[in-house]
Amino acid sequence: xxxxxxxxxxIPDPFLTLSQVRKSFDGxxxxxxxxxxxxxxxxxxxxxxxxxxxxxxxxxxxAGLIPPTSGTIEFSEQNLAEHLAYVFQDATLLPxxxxxxxxxxxxxxxGVGEQARHNAANKFIELVGLNHAADLYPRELSGGMxxxxxxxxxxxxEPRLLLLDEPFGALDEMTRDILNEELLTLREATGWTAMxxxxxxxxxxxxxxxxxxxxxxxxxxxECIDIPLDFPRTAATREDPVFVEMVVKVTKALRSVHVxxxx
Amino acid sequence: MFNSLKNxxxxxxxxxxxxxxxWYGSIALFAIPEYQLPPLHRIAEAGFEERNILLSGAxxxxxxxxxxxxxxxxxxxxxxVLLASNPWAYKGVYPYIxxxxxxxVIVLAPIVILWAGQGLVSITIITFLICFFPIVVNTTMGxxxxxxxxxxxxxxxxxxxxxxxxxxxxxxxxPFFMTGLRVAAALTPIxxxxxxxxxxxxxxxxxxxxxxVMIFSAQFKVPALxxxxxxxxxxxxxxxxxxxxxxxxxxHKWHDAYLGDE
Numbered sequence: 001x002x003x004x005x006x007x008x009x010x011i012p013d014p015f016l017t018l019s020q021v022r023k024s025f026d027g028x029x030x031x032x033x034x035x036x037x038x039x040x041x042x043x044x045x046x047x048x049x050x051x052x053x054x055x056x057x058x059x060x061x062x063a064g065l066i067p068p069t070s071g072t073i074e075f076s077e078q079n080l081a082e083h084l085a086y087v088f089q090d091a092t093l094l095p096x097x098x099x100x101x102x103x104x105x106x107x108x109x110x111g112v113g114e115q116a117r118h119n120a121a122n123k124f125i126e127l128v129g130l131n132h133a134a135d136l137y138p139r140e141l142s143g144g145m146x147x148x149x150x151x152x153x154x155x156x157x158e159p160r161l162l163l164l165d166e167p168f169g170a171l172d173e174m175t176r177d178i179l180n181e182e183l184l185t186l187r188e189a190t191g192w193t194a195m196x197x198x199x200x201x202x203x204x205x206x207x208x209x210x211x212x213x214x215x216x217x218x219x220x221x222x223e224c225i226d227i228p229l230d231f232p233r234t235a236a237t238r239e240d241p242v243f244v245e246m247v248v249k250v251t252k253a254l255r256s257v258h259v260x261x262x263x
Numbered sequence: 264m265f266n267s268l269k270n271x272x273x274x275x276x277x278x279x280x281x282x283x284x285x286w287y288g289s290i291a292l293f294a295i296p297e298y299q300l301p302p303l304h305r306i307a308e309a310g311f312e313e314r315n316i317l318l319s320g321a322x323x324x325x326x327x328x329x330x331x332x333x334x335x336x337x338x339x340x341x342x343x344v345l346l347a348s349n350p351w352a353y354k355g356v357y358p359y360i361x362x363x364x365x366x367x368v369i370v371l372a373p374i375v376i377l378w379a380g381q382g383l384v385s386i387t388i389i390t391f392l393i394c395f396f397p398i399v400v401n402t403t404m405g406x407x408x409x410x411x412x413x414x415x416x417x418x419x420x421x422x423x424x425x426x427x428x429x430x431x432x433x434x435x436x437x438p439f440f441m442t443g444l445r446v447a448a449a450l451t452p453i454x455x456x457x458x459x460x461x462x463x464x465x466x467x468x469x470x471x472x473x474x475x476v477m478i479f480s481a482q483f484k485v486p487a488l489x490x491x492x493x494x495x496x497x498x499x500x501x502x503x504x505x506x507x508x509x510x511x512x513x514x515h516k517w518h519d520a521y522l523g524d525e
Contacts, residue, residue: 063419086419092412096434096517106420108430137517157420 015041015080015193016062016161021071023057030218031057035071037212037221039161044187044194046208048201048250050258054219055197059086059163062195080161085154085192087164091146093138093153099125100134103153110157117156124152127186144175151183155190164196168203180206181235188232201254205246206233213250215257223253301486310490313479317487319468320475321494327383327455327471328502331390335447338391339398340440346399347406347432357403364396368454372461385462386471390454397446405439406432438518441510448506452499472498 016039023032032054039045047055060066062073063086075081085106093102100121101108107117125134128148138146147167154162168176180203187194198204204211205227213223227246229237237243283303289295290302297305310317342360346353372389379385409432417427459473470478472495479488515521 060415065415065418082421084419086416088412088416090412092410092416094413094431094434095519096437105416109417109420109422109426139517139519139522 015039015043015076017072017074017076018058018062019072019074021061021068021073023054023061023066024069030069032061033218033220035219035221039193039195041160041193042209044207044209045196046204046211047195047197047214048199048204048211048254049214049219050216050254052219053214053216053257055214056089056165057219059165059195059197062161063163083158083160085157085159085162087147087150087154087162087167089166089169091138091143091150093146093149095138098135098137099130099141099149102138102149103156105153106157120156121152124155125149127155127189128152128182143171144179147171147179148182151186155186158190159192162192162194164194166197166199169199176200176203177235177238181233183207184231184233201247201250202238205229205243205250206237211246211250213253213257222257225250225253298483298485301489305486306489306493309484309486310493313484313487313490316470316475316478317472317491317494320470320472320491321498323469323471324452324455324459324473324495325498327386327390327458328451328498330383331387331394331454331458332447332451332502334387335391335394335398335451336444339395339443339447340402342395342399343402343406343436344428344433346403348428353403353407360396360399363392368392368457372458376462381462382464386455386458389458389462390451393454393457394447394450397450398440398443401439401443401446402436405436408439409435438514438520441514444506445503445510448503449499451502452495456495 016037018035018037021032021035021037022030024030035058037058047058049055057066061068063084064081094105097105100118103125104112104117104121107120112120122134125131128151130145130148130152133141133145133149138149141149150167168179171179184207194207196204196207208227209231211225211227212221213225214220215222225246229240229242229246286300287302290300301309346356368389371392372385375388375392376385379388413431413435414427417431422430455471456473456476459471460477463469463471463474465474472491476488476491476495479485479491511521
């Protein structure tokens, strides 16, 4: 597989296209109103916005967990939808399975044999640095470790598109920063396009090649901000003046929609 | 493990000693005759004298317990899966299960005997009627309360509905099922004994403990009656103990209820 993480996000061919996607639940008020979005191969899209702007709904629509009320969601290649992985807000681990079996679950669902899926799982467990924990059960893990398992599980399907729904929202800031850095390192190693929902401006700027700011009631894109920071990014990136400048820019964009929003 | 056993036995032993002194003390103090409250050693003697009929009765009751229990577990789980698998089955069938449960077994028993005759079949059905409800209620609740995040997870990776049932809903319902199982285990000897008193067979080698109790009661063998009560009690303890052990074996590795138990 080529390594899209290394390529610049300027590649023009869209990878995933959302056109005029609208979503309302039970015919009530629109959660999302006419969303247009082009995702290119190698993008790391950060989705940010106040509560109720439908950030998570965008990911659920792309993953096919819920159907759009109108509009279309198209992948450039047929089999792309099968190379999609999802990291949920909670670690969503099966408590009765060991770390290894949890990581191997997507392969088990695809009917991969035990030996093969354990080999694959071991590889990704090692990649997220949890070798020593492979035989533990989820209740024995810390919040950060659980999230690592959840990421290893997503990587186990060798995804082309990785959807992450506020995966580090419940963790303390230190752990979150470290996991952010690890996530980018993993992307260098395994290469995937990402959509990352978050509440945190600095997290969005640090990770993304492009930050999309959504406004609530109904959810709409208000601004699309390119982040001109080179990959690979490290802890030092946070001290880069461009980083600080971008945090300020995204914060301003976010504040403007917050004032317009009802809360 | 040994220490905690020692700790958990300490207070029951103290209270047991107090209870036994009260037992003997009140017999002596109020001159209670043996046909009202036999002293413990007389109960032990009677138990030993009647050991053949007690043991064979216990054996028969145990068989009835096992058959009734496993029928309830199997029927309860199948029913729960059906109830949880589609909403209209739940809405349509559940009220009738409630009706069946709300009708006292004492009323149902004569009808059961009318249909199935005296003997083990009727006893099994009566035991089932008493035991299946906690299993159905708990297991259905467990199957219906699967974490929606985990359901989404299975959907994202294209798990089919069989995989979802076998690898997600059933294991997630296990702790609930175990709760139902424990309640059912405690009810099983009651069902089997009651079934025996109304549908049991009188011949000596087929009589269950329930029938033995009726015989002792008719013959006014009070110490033996108490011995039968202790025997029934120990069957109940054994049953509940085995189910608790099973529950521990299934859940201890991963369930929070057994955290720090290793």
